Amino acid sequence: MTTKTIDSPGNSPGSSSGPDLSIGGFLRRPEAGALLGLLFVLGFFIIFGSANFLKPAGAASWLNVAANLGIVAIPVGLLMIAGELDISIGAMIPAGSMTVAILSGHFGLPIFVGMIGAILVGVAVGFVNGLVVVRTAVPSLIVTLGMLFAIQGLMLGLSVLLTGTTSVALSAAPWAKFLFGQFLFNSFQVLILWWLAITAIFVFFVHYSPYGNWIFAMGGDKTSARNAGIPTDRLTILLFVLSATAASFVGMCQAILFNSAQVSGGMIFIFNTIISVVVGGVLLTGGFGSVIGIFFGTLTFAIVNQGIYFTSFDRNWASLIIGVMLLAAVLMNNTFRKMALSYSPKKK
Amino acid sequence: MTDPILEMVNVDKSFGPIEVLRDISLRVHGGEVLCLLGDNGAGKSTLIKTLAGVHKPTSGTLKFEGEPVSFDTPREAQDLGIATVHQFGGTFPLMTIGRSFFVGDEPTKKIGPFKVFDRKTANDIAVKAVRDFGITRIDDGDRLIGGLSGGERQSLAIARAVHFGARVLILDEPTAALGVKQASHVLRIILEARARGLAVIFITHQVTHAMAVGDHFAVLIRGALAANFRRGQKTREEITDLMAGGEALASLDSGIEGYMATHKGHAPPVAAI
Numbered sequence: 001m002t003t004k005t006i007d008s009p010g011n012s013p014g015s016s017s018g019p020d021l022s023i024g025g026f027l028r029r030p031e032a033g034a035l036l037g038l039l040f041v042l043g044f045f046i047i048f049g050s051a052n053f054l055k056p057a058g059a060a061s062w063l064n065v066a067a068n069l070g071i072v073a074i075p076v077g078l079l080m081i082a083g084e085l086d087i088s089i090g091a092m093i094p095a096g097s098m099t100v101a102i103l104s105g106h107f108g109l110p111i112f113v114g115m116i117g118a119i120l121v122g123v124a125v126g127f128v129n130g131l132v133v134v135r136t137a138v139p140s141l142i143v144t145l146g147m148l149f150a151i152q153g154l155m156l157g158l159s160v161l162l163t164g165t166t167s168v169a170l171s172a173a174p175w176a177k178f179l180f181g182q183f184l185f186n187s188f189q190v191l192i193l194w195w196l197a198i199t200a201i202f203v204f205f206v207h208y209s210p211y212g213n214w215i216f217a218m219g220g221d222k223t224s225a226r227n228a229g230i231p232t233d234r235l236t237i238l239l240f241v242l243s244a245t246a247a248s249f250v251g252m253c254q255a256i257l258f259n260s261a262q263v264s265g266g267m268i269f270i271f272n273t274i275i276s277v278v279v280g281g282v283l284l285t286g287g288f289g290s291v292i293g294i295f296f297g298t299l300t301f302a303i304v305n306q307g308i309y310f311t312s313f314d315r316n317w318a319s320l321i322i323g324v325m326l327l328a329a330v331l332m333n334n335t336f337r338k339m340a341l342s343y344s345p346k347k348k
Numbered sequence: 349m350t351d352p353i354l355e356m357v358n359v360d361k362s363f364g365p366i367e368v369l370r371d372i373s374l375r376v377h378g379g380e381v382l383c384l385l386g387d388n389g390a391g392k393s394t395l396i397k398t399l400a401g402v403h404k405p406t407s408g409t410l411k412f413e414g415e416p417v418s419f420d421t422p423r424e425a426q427d428l429g430i431a432t433v434h435q436f437g438g439t440f441p442l443m444t445i446g447r448s449f450f451v452g453d454e455p456t457k458k459i460g461p462f463k464v465f466d467r468k469t470a471n472d473i474a475v476k477a478v479r480d481f482g483i484t485r486i487d488d489g490d491r492l493i494g495g496l497s498g499g500e501r502q503s504l505a506i507a508r509a510v511h512f513g514a515r516v517l518i519l520d521e522p523t524a525a526l527g528v529k530q531a532s533h534v535l536r537i538i539l540e541a542r543a544r545g546l547a548v549i550f551i552t553h554q555v556t557h558a559m560a561v562g563d564h565f566a567v568l569i570r571g572a573l574a575a576n577f578r579r580g581q582k583t584r585e586e587i588t589d590l591m592a593g594g595e596a597l598a599s600l601d602s603g604i605e606g607y608m609a610t611h612k613g614h615a616p617p618v619a620a621i
Binding site for chain 1: 422423426432434439440441442443447448450451452453454455456462463464465492494495
């Protein structure tokens with residue numbers, strides 16, 4: 001939790017052209033606000049919460065929430081950096097759980113068939129989302145809003161048609177439980193490890209591989225990006241596929257963990273991912289943000305969301321704190337971004 | 349004179365029943381600045397989009413180094429070295445100078461099995477490229493584009509196009525939104541590009557800016573070439589009159605014809621309005 005700057009590989013720390021390690025250099029990074037916010041809420045709940053907040057059982061409560069949210073928040077955040085939005089993830093989480101539960105639970109197919117099915121549903125829905133956005137130029141908010149309801153209806157209809165119920169039981173094979181749905185040390189979902197791995201992979205691709213540049217360029221100015229030779233259409237579709245697939249993956253893991261799947265649920269993820277991403281320093285209009293910022297933002301959100309249970313405050317105040325936090329985060333991020341823009345190096 | 353790099357021969361462009369460009373013939377040589385003047389709606393944008401491969405001519409031909417060419421996509425024009433720089437185009441306000449410069453063609457280095465973005469090389473090349481154009485205020489490739497002045501951004505975009513091998517530089521109103529001092533930066537860069545042997549097509553409706561750098565001027569009025577002349581053949585007032593819609597055109601006709609007789613290298617201006 002003390003990672004302050006993300007050192008660029010290959011630049012030895014002492015070299016004069018290495019990354020700026022000063023306080024000012026840090027504050028200009030997209031994740032600066034997110035890290036400060038995270039430290040603030042951590043401090044707040046350590047002071048006002050009970051000692052349980054940091055004990056394993058307590059930490060598990062907010063880490064589990066963060067992991068489920070974070071796996072979806074990263075691709076959603078990348079879409080936002082690229083100037084798009086995906087709210088159909090709210091339906092894709094139950095769609096992922098229902099697919100695996102219907103295929104492997106109701107029809108008794110092997111668990112891996114159900115899992116492949118859940119992933120394919122994510123890929124297919126993401127592909128359609130991306131294709132419609134690219135081909136029609138309808139704002140992605142509208143496209144994915146339509147998809148959100150379409151998938152919900154489809155799931156409900158198919159579930160009742162195929163199984164006669166809206167809640168399907170599933171008993172996964174031990175290896176699937178081990179990989180996707182076990183509790184480590186009795187309380188930590190194995191999904192936390194997935195979240196950390198996925199974060200690391202995305203940090204590499206977005207900030208160190210040459211392709212990450214393309215996402216930022218697309219969000220900054222799509223026409224210029226296309227003129228510079230970036231395959232903007234294919235990249236947009238790919239990002240939509242990633243977000244829908246991430247959502248169906250989380251849904252699948254939930255079904256394996258809880259041994260059942262319901263048609264409802266998942267809607268809360270829409271707002272929670274957007275809050276995490278924005279608190280994490282991503283600019284709503286695109287072109288600015290960072291994966292590590294989204295990671296911090298998710299953690300911040302999860303701590304506020306769960307931390308309230310460890311305090312003597314009434315649970316009902318949590319939403320107030322989240323709302324105020326969101327506004328404060330946006331204002332703080334705006335300030336830091338202005339600092340980054342007006343920064344010019346001192347004469348050497 | 350040497351062969352023109354880019355040439356339009358009797359190019360027409362219609363969108364359905366609407367004729368936007370009518371019988372345009374223009375040439376631009378390396379080491380020459382062609383100023384394309386005209387009021388809003390005169391067809392300047394369509395003309396440059398035709399050159400840049402966004403539109404295909406309805407009739408007539410485009411020639412690149414004497415060879416007829418036909419572009420299906422802007423990319424094909426770019427591959428030949430025809431680069432269009434729009435106002436602030438090609439730069440991304442919230443990206444660093446180094447990253448923005450190399451969008452779509454990122455330098456990489458290998459670290460173990462991974463190919464990573466080579467930030468240091470990108471920054472060094474970008475800063476050097478723009479400094480070679482005389483913009484010495486830019487010295488740190490980690491700065492964000494949005495923190496640069498309009499003139500600096502425009503200069504960066506031009507330096508980028510030149511770095512990636514542009515031979516014909518189409519500048520779409522690069523000085524339109526700039527103050528006097530910043531516009532002079534951009535004009536200096538146009539001259540620098542010309543000195544390097546590039547053909548520059550400079551679109552503007554600021555006659556002063558055109559007069560400052562142009563070797564060759566073409567005035568578009570309602571899709572037709574109303575005048576096509578070389579430096580020193582017309583005064584600023586005459587050009588302004590022309591751009592204002594051709595009210596003063598009649599009185600200039602004799603001058604244009606005289607020019608045509610002595611400049612066989614240039615296509616006859618089409619004055620039929």
